[in-house]
Amino acid sequence: MAGILNFPSCGQGEISIAVAGRGLRFFSTSSIKQRMTTTVSRPFEDDIFHSHRLALSHSRRISKITRPSIQMALVERLPCDKKVAKTSEILAYDLVQGALVKRSSVMDKSIPDPPTAVLLHGILGSRKNWGSFARRLAQEFPTWQFLLVDLRCHGDSASIKKRGPHTVGSTALDVLKLVAYLRVTPRVLIGHSFGGKVALSMVEQAAKPLARPVRVWVLDATPGKVRAGGDGEDHPAELIAFLSRLPKQGQLSSKQVVVDALVQEGFSMDVAQWVVTNLRQTNPPSSSSLNFSWVFDLNGIAEMYKSYEGTNLWKIVDDVPRGVHVNFLKAERSLHRWALEDLQRIHAAEELAADEGGGVQMHVLEDAGHWVHADNPDGLFRILSSTFGGI
Structure with missing residues (x-):
């Protein structure tokens, strides 16, 4: 069952708590006491936390590498000595927590982070698209927390006057800055459509604050060319x-x-x-x-x-970083055309990545169109559950 803890907009709330030198305000509610799935919500907006990027190493390893054990890991946070995040510039988000997540872990970093999954919506969507699905995940996996984000120009983040260009890359950097600000270490990234490319771009841009291993789910999107559906389908x-x-x-x-x-x-x-x-x-x-x-x-x-149509992120799939596992999910009745060359390239990457400490895998969600989490939530839940049960 679940209680709700809200992060309202800046300047509201009853309890002021300092997190890493920044004042966050929590709005207390009576439902906190019920200890159901906790939802931490706040229309925070995107920040200029730090422009420093940490490069990923894409060098191939000739010898077979033993796949690292899956365990919780402490990772170095993005430095904040040059540009400090402003609470008025942080992306809007909800944090849905399982019943076994210690609430104080959100505020007290002496407590190890619970495993965190980030869920990203597609074009013209919002974090609310993932609300019911995230609550279901939190009930099934009560030690996890799920970060739902309104991407730039969408939902409660639309009021932020973001600097252009508005690209897949800049959107991914927004989310990286948000997780750095919240001081969480995502173990799973789930992105639908445009959000799928954003998740891949997060891996491309920075090895940290992403933990290792990290599992990426790209839902009904390819890494490269976007091919619109046929006649009679929505474009x-x-x-x-x-x-x-x-x-x-x-x-x-x-x-x-x-x-x-x-x-x-x-x-x-x-x-x-x-x-x-x-x-x-x-x-x-x-x-x-x-x-x-x-x-x-x-x-x-x-x-x-x-930018989504023109962004090519095949290099992440062809040369998957060690400790990263990329999963592609194709909807049976996809809005987009999956070309034979796309499927062949993903399958070719599966074997190569398995020998080099990473992973690539292809899945098909039956009885679903492009809106996978609405068309067949049960099937999607079954496919994704293996990720959370294995970490």
């Missing part, structure tokens, strides 16, 4: 372009008007209903008329999607 680029032609912020009268417009344009009802979850009422409920605005930064998202 994200076209969806973004259409949304940009809708009335400006605060001029949308209802969610249903947007749903109808999307369906009339040829988008599926499922996608239309999903997109309008990003609408928020901008005038008081007592007003005679209703106005809605998007919670995301659509211009920034358009730039992010363009």
